[in-house]
Amino acid sequence: xxxxxxxxxxxxxxxxxxxxxxxxxxxxxxxxxxxxxxxxxxxxxxxxxxxxxxxxxxxxxxxxxxxxxxxxxxxxxxxxxxxxxxxxxxxxxxxxxxxxxxxxxxxxxxxxxxxxxxxxxxxxxxxxxxxxxxxxxxxxxxxxxxxxxxxxxxxxxxxxxxxxxxxxxxxxxxxxxxxxxxxxxxxxxxxxxxxxxxxxxxxxxxxxxxxxxxxxxxxxxxxxxxxxxxxxxxxxxxxxxxxxxxxxxxxxxxxxxxxxxxxxxxxxxxxxxxxxxxxxxxxxxxxxxxxxxxxxxxxxxxxxxxxxxxxxxxxxxxxxxxxxxxxxxxxxxxxxxxxxxxxxxxxxxxxxxxxxxxxxxxxxxxxxxxxxxxxxxxxxxxxxxxxxxxxxxxxxxxxxxxxxxxxxxxxxxxxx
Amino acid sequence: xxxxxxxxxxxxxxxxxxxxxxxxxxxxxxxxxxxxxxxxxxxxxxxxxxxxxxxxxxxxxxxxxxxxxxxxxxxxxxxxxxxxxxxxxxxxxxxxxxxxxxxxxxxxxxxxxxxxxxxxxxxxxxxxxxxxxxxxxxxxxxxxxxxxxxxxxxxxxxxxxxxxxxxxxxxxxxxxxxxxxxxxxxxxxxxxxxxxxxxxxxxxxxxxxxxxxxxxxxxxxxxxx
Numbered sequence: 001x002x003x004x005x006x007x008x009x010x011x012x013x014x015x016x017x018x019x020x021x022x023x024x025x026x027x028x029x030x031x032x033x034x035x036x037x038x039x040x041x042x043x044x045x046x047x048x049x050x051x052x053x054x055x056x057x058x059x060x061x062x063x064x065x066x067x068x069x070x071x072x073x074x075x076x077x078x079x080x081x082x083x084x085x086x087x088x089x090x091x092x093x094x095x096x097x098x099x100x101x102x103x104x105x106x107x108x109x110x111x112x113x114x115x116x117x118x119x120x121x122x123x124x125x126x127x128x129x130x131x132x133x134x135x136x137x138x139x140x141x142x143x144x145x146x147x148x149x150x151x152x153x154x155x156x157x158x159x160x161x162x163x164x165x166x167x168x169x170x171x172x173x174x175x176x177x178x179x180x181x182x183x184x185x186x187x188x189x190x191x192x193x194x195x196x197x198x199x200x201x202x203x204x205x206x207x208x209x210x211x212x213x214x215x216x217x218x219x220x221x222x223x224x225x226x227x228x229x230x231x232x233x234x235x236x237x238x239x240x241x242x243x244x245x246x247x248x249x250x251x252x253x254x255x256x257x258x259x260x261x262x263x264x265x266x267x268x269x270x271x272x273x274x275x276x277x278x279x280x281x282x283x284x285x286x287x288x289x290x291x292x293x294x295x296x297x298x299x300x301x302x303x304x305x306x307x308x309x310x311x312x313x314x315x316x317x318x319x320x321x322x323x324x325x326x327x328x329x330x331x332x333x334x335x336x337x338x339x340x341x342x343x344x345x346x347x348x349x350x351x352x353x354x355x356x357x358x359x360x361x362x363x364x365x366x367x368x369x370x371x372x373x374x375x376x377x378x379x380x381x382x383x384x385x386x387x388x389x390x391x392x393x394x395x396x397x398x399x400x401x402x403x404x405x406x407x408x409x410x411x412x413x414x415x416x
Numbered sequence: 417x418x419x420x421x422x423x424x425x426x427x428x429x430x431x432x433x434x435x436x437x438x439x440x441x442x443x444x445x446x447x448x449x450x451x452x453x454x455x456x457x458x459x460x461x462x463x464x465x466x467x468x469x470x471x472x473x474x475x476x477x478x479x480x481x482x483x484x485x486x487x488x489x490x491x492x493x494x495x496x497x498x499x500x501x502x503x504x505x506x507x508x509x510x511x512x513x514x515x516x517x518x519x520x521x522x523x524x525x526x527x528x529x530x531x532x533x534x535x536x537x538x539x540x541x542x543x544x545x546x547x548x549x550x551x552x553x554x555x556x557x558x559x560x561x562x563x564x565x566x567x568x569x570x571x572x573x574x575x576x577x578x579x580x581x582x583x584x585x586x587x588x589x590x591x592x593x594x595x596x597x598x599x600x601x602x603x604x605x606x607x608x609x610x611x612x613x614x615x616x617x618x619x620x621x622x623x624x625x626x627x628x629x630x631x632x633x634x635x636x637x638x639x640x641x
Contacts, residue, residue, distance in 0.1 A: 220496050220497055221496075223496035223497075223516075223517040223518060224425055224428070224496050224517060226517065226518040227425070227428050227496070227517035227518035227519065228425065228427040228428055228431070228518075229518070230518040230519065230520060230521075231427070231428055231431035231432065231435075231518075231519075231521055232427065232431060233586070234431070234435065234520055234521040234522065234586065234589070235431055235434055235435065235521070237584045237586060237631075237634055237635070238438075238583060238584050242634075244632060244633065247631075247632065247633045247634045248633055250634065251586075251587075251633055251634060254586055254588045255588075255602065257518065258588055258600075258602070261518055261597075262597075262600065265597075296595075299604065299607045300603055300604070300607075303606060303607065333600075337603075382600075
C-alpha cells in the first residue's frame with residue numbers, strides 16, 4: 001500500500017470519528033441549550049400565572065396558541081415542586097404527533113389546588129437542531145474533502161524529492177556509469193536520505209572504477225612479459241640445433257603464450273566495454289558485416305565441411321563498428337567451433353532479430369549460464385569469454401540475447 | 417638501413433636488435449624519452465620503432481616532435497596498449513603503422529620492411545629475391561619475368577617469407593599475419609599447409625627453385641640453402 005493511501009485512510013478514519021464525536025457532542029450541547037431556553041420560557045409563564053393568581057386570586061385565562069398551551073386541573077396534590085418533561089401528542093391542526101416540552105406545577109387559588117400544565121412545542125427546537133446538525137455535517141464533509149485534496153496535492157509535492165531520489169536509485173547502474181542526482185529539499189529526513197544515497201553511490205562508483213582500472217592496468221602490464229616471451233621464442237627457433245623434442249616443447253610454449261594473449265585481450269575488451277570505451281556509434285549494415293565474416297571464416301567452414309544456409313535481409317543498426325564486428329565474429333566462430341563435422345549453420349536476419357543456429361552435441365553447461373564468464377563445456381577449447389563479450393555488448397545496446405538447445409541445434413537469438 | 421629502437425624493456429629491445437641486425441639493418445637503441453629525443457635530433461633514421469609508454473614521457477610526444485620538423489623517418493609504434501584511441505591518435509600524428517604487444521619478430525620485420533619501401537621508394541620498389549620479383553605496388557609476382565597468378569593469401573605469404581628470408585617463421589606468426597590476431601591461430605594451422613602447398617606448386621611450375629623449407633612441427637624457412 002502506498003504511504004499516501006495508508007496515511008489518507010488513517011487520516012480519514014480519524015477525521016470521521018472526530019467529527020462524529022464532536023457532532024454528537026455538539027448536538028447534545030445545542031439541544032441542552034435549547035431545552036433550557038424552553039424550560040426558562042415555561043418557568044416564566046408559570047411565574048406569570050403565579051403572580052396573576054396572587055394578585056387577582058384567579059387563574060390566568062387560558063389563551064392557548066399554537067406556541068403555548070396552558071391547562072388547569074383541580075387536584076388534591078400539594079407538592080409544589082415544578083416538574084419538566086417531554087410529551088408527545090397528536091395535534092389535529094398539524095395532523096401529526098408533536099413533541100412538547102411541558103412544565104407541571106401546583107398552584108393554590110382561593111384555597112383550591114390546581115395542577116398547571118404549560119406546554120410549548122419543540123418543533124422549532126427540533127427543526128433548529130436538525131438544521132444545525134445538517135450544517136455541521138456539510139461543513140465536516142466539506143472539511144474532510146478539502147483536507148483530502150490538500151493532502152493529496154501537498155503530500156505529493158512534499159514527497160517529490162523522495163520520489164525523485166528513488167527513481168534515481170532504481171535507474172542506477174554501475175556499468176552504465178550514470179551518476180545519481182538529487183533534488184534539493186528543505187525536509188531534514190529527505191536531505192539525510194539524499195546525502196546517504198549520494199555518498200553511497202559515490203563510494204560504490206569509486207570502488208567499481210578502481211577495480212576496472214586495476215583490471216585494465218593488469219591486462220596492460222601483462223602485455224609486456226608476453227611480448228618478451230614471444231620475442232624470445234621467435235629468436236630461439238632460429239637455432240639450427242634444436243631437437244624435435246625441443247621443437248614440440250617450443251610449440252607448446254607458443255600455444256600457451258598465444259592463449260594467454262587472447263585471454264588477456266578478451267578480459268581487456270570486456271573491461272573496456274564495461275567502461276563504455278566504445279561509445280561512438282555509426283550506421284552498420286549488419287547484413288554486409290555477416291557476409292564479410294562468412295567469407296573470413298570460409299577456410300574453416302570448408303575444412304570442417306559445414307554447410308551454411310542464410311536468409312539475410314538488409315538491416316542497418318546504430319552501433320559501434322568494432323563492437324558489431326566482435327559480436328558477429330564471436331557468434332559465427334562459436335557456430336563453427338561447436339559444430340559437428342559435416343554439420344550445418346543457419347543464419348537468418350530480419351528487421352528485429354538475428355538468429356544463428358548450428359548443429360552440435362549437447363553441451364554440459366546450464367543454458368542459463370552460457371553467457372557467464374569462463375563458462376564452457378568440457379570439450380571446448382575456447383576461452384569461455386566469447387558469449388560473455390557478446391552479452392556485454394548486447395547489454396550496452398539493450399539488445400536481448402538468448403540461447404537454447406533444441407533438436408540438437410544450438411540456437412542464439414539476438415533481438416534488437 | 418638505419419633503425420632506431422625506442423623501447424624501455426631490455427629483453428624486448430635486445431630481441432628486436434638481434435632479429436633486425438640479422439636482417440642487415442643497422443640498429444640503434446634509445447631506452448627512454450630523453451635519449452630518444454637526443455638521437456632523433458642528431459640523426460635521421462629509415463624507420464623508428466617507438467614504444468608509447470616510456471618511463472620519462474610518451475612516445476606520442478616524441479612523434480609530435482618528429483613530425484613538427486617535417487622529418488621523413490618512418491615510424492612504427494609498438495605499444496602495450498591496444499586501445500583504438502591510441503592507435504588512431506598515433507596514426508593521425510603521422511605514424512606509419514601500429515603494432516600491439518605481444519607481437520612476432522617476423523611480423524615486426526615485415527612491417528619495418530613495408531614502411532621503408534613505402535617511405536624510401538614511394539611503394540614502387542620491387543622486392544627481389546633471386547628469380548622472384550614482387551611488385552608491392554601492383555601486388556603481383558613474377559618468376560624470371562613470367563607473371564604468376566596468386567591468391568591474396570598466397571601473395572601475403574610469399575611477401576612475408578621474403579621479408580623474413582633465411583629465418584624460421586613459426587606457424588603462429590604466419591597464421592596471425594594472414595588471418596589477423598582476432599582469429600585463433602591454431603584454427604588456421606591446417607590452412608597454412610594448404611596455402612603453402614599451392615604456393616609452392618605455382619612457383620615451381622614456372623621453374624622457380626623451391627625455397628620454402630618446412631621445419632618439422634615449428635614452421636617454415638624461406639632460404640636458398
